[in-house]
Amino acid sequence: MSRKRSPARASRRRSVGRSLTSGGWVAVATTAMVIGGSLTAYGAYYDIYGNISQENIDRDALGDSPAKVEGVVNIMVIGSDVRTGDNADYGTAEGERPDTLVIAHLSPSRGSATLVNLPRDSLVALPDCPATETKPGQAAHRAMIGEAMNNGGVQCLWKTVQELTGVHIDHFVSVDFTGFKGMVDSLGGVDMCIPTDLKDEKAKLDLKAGQQTLNGEQSLAYVRSRYAQGDGSDLGRIERQQEFMGAMLRKVTSGDTLSSPTTLYDFLGSVTESITTDDEFTVDTMADIAITMREVDLGNIKFVTVPNGQAPDDPNRIAWREPDASQLFQAIASDTGLDTDAPEKDEEEKEEEPEPAEADVAPAAPAEVSVTVHNGTDVSGLAAEIAATLQAEGFVIAGTGNPEGAPPERTTVYHDTGLRSHAQAVAEALPDATVEELPGIGTTVRLVLAGDQHGPGGEDTAALPSSVEAVDATAKQNACG
Template identity: 65%
Template structure:
């Protein structure tokens, strides 16, 4: 019986967690903050002067063909943190072309008095639709590639239509900000207060900083949000955590300080970065003011940060695959302007008995891990996931009886099978494996069986709109002690 089932990965070392964390938050802070304060500038007429310094690029959206339906009132803006290394940005190394170091869909919903910022990880490895060549870009045929190729090989118009086709979300405008713009905005607000948990020296990111609570100026903040290998576990997901905290700190300072107190402060604030911002030429002053009016009443508790649900790509462990159906459910919620605080139907039919099983899980008190023997079987395409999960469970105190791969029929979802009377043991394992369900199997003995199924290898359980793991700006508080 032990070789008839499948498998799922436990949460501790998952590549990314669903519906949470905003990557490269500094650039997004620029875009979001600019939208928040633009209407105040417009009221004084000053913004019309500043607007002239913004670079405008013509994008022929009519050439996109069939596009996702636009929801009246809601606005979706593609925020791009550009890694262009020309001009003043040449100080940050050489890089061919221009790529989106950060890619965010900012969804502004006046009906729900809030905003949701959806991060598309730059390591996303996807089936890219074709993009035509332009005067300065070669374009490409449909292929499996990194999301950033759309911009580097096809331009911002290619990136725009690619995001629309992959997500089903109608994008209204784009805003791109480079390294210099990021520094300028941080300096314009007098720096951002952050708690640095440990001293960091990262030569690649040009970062040398002591531990403790301190105010980061523009140059140091840029190094902090770009640093990867010298902090945490060296992964991009670890960097995402720090960047989300930075963005929350930056937004809180802008909204609570004297930045918004006078036309002069506002003028200096945007004036410091406008020459580092590029938008589509349809994102006019009036269009920006409309967005800003919608954002003006939004408090930090209504600005949500989420990431496309994802996991390790089966063809390349260094790349990310979007986990389905979770990713599609998130995109559908954004595309149709569903309030994320309202749980939605997952769209999939539950297996018979699922609801009673969930009730049973809620009533069972999990056993102590040291008393639980578990065998782990990997029914996914991710090599080594069974061994990794076994190691994680061992570290958590479980007795791992063995790991391997199943033969024969496997479940569609990660499942912990248990013998009669062993339900508390199964519940203990399920508690350590996000999204795992439990099911009784009278053929088993005292060892429970964890089968990691096709939903494994990602970032935990499928989270629907309103998932508790999503963070708001208020929940990114970063303070020592």
């Protein structure tokens, strides 16, 4: 893959993927899209665009990409852990992995933006990626999601995200540590409530409790810190990042910022000087997004994190919880919104529901159930992910693979005669799964995943489980005095 730069900035050196360590760019990216169209001089927007570094992405090499929803834009926001150039002041790190990974889902027809955090501690099924001029490539294996970028670059990470989520990715952006500081400083700081005194030498954080305006250096330390706040986990840090994103969006979209051409121009100049994008993310594309998204209300900008739990094979890592994660991705992939309440059927519909062919029985204890998981969807690695979740709940996993023949239309747990209680236990762990007797298959039940367990092949609507908690940009988690 090759990179190119506007001639106006050809002499400026910058590492690909040197980026914001903890999610502030998500606020920046969305905000720039929302208000970029507010620049009165279109030529000024072109001038600012000339600052951006770009990288070529071979879209043909991504394989079969998920279906694209017309009018929707999904941007992969990455923050690299590489420490070079100006970023060397923030420690050393081997290789290049995303410290932050987010899907920014922009839906003009719904007047909304949804920012989905994919935690860096996620253990997932990584796809095969070829070697590049600077990367060794990788065979398909299970590892932390960021290894895809370290082994195969941005293109491999792009492929990984699409295969794991079933969400069509249109573009990517990244930003560096020092650029983030400049963005905050161009706004005159970001107002935050700090609930208690915070000190984290590793993140260069030293803040007193109370309402205050954080400058760029303080903001960077606040969103980078893991050990001064909460339980020190990446999930706890993501919650703080989302809080900061909301505060930054409120500041950028405030009357003072938008009414000052100088402040607005300085802010967008800081944004573009600090990012790398794919080569198809043109100024016209950015302008189109800005025009269609600039009326989005802050209450319609949502922050969510992929539902997750402790990985069964590593207590220091997490696994995405199924089917909750797939239902979230289904909503994003099909642009059906983040309605966390399933629609209620009316009484007439309820009366017409057929009786089950076989009465349910009390489910067996998970430890008594041996199950194989077969992936009948086009989501790579889904069988392994659901198998890990079932194993964490106590089920005995006898293997994973693909089904023989065409998969059923609905996720089904097949069982031999007399083992319905075993199948019932598995079905209850997967909402909407059905149970069917298949004499002669033996003492191990067979779970076959169908289209209702992933995005592109799912229903046209997506009611999300209660575990998906969306926080909008107007929310303030902390209150001072």
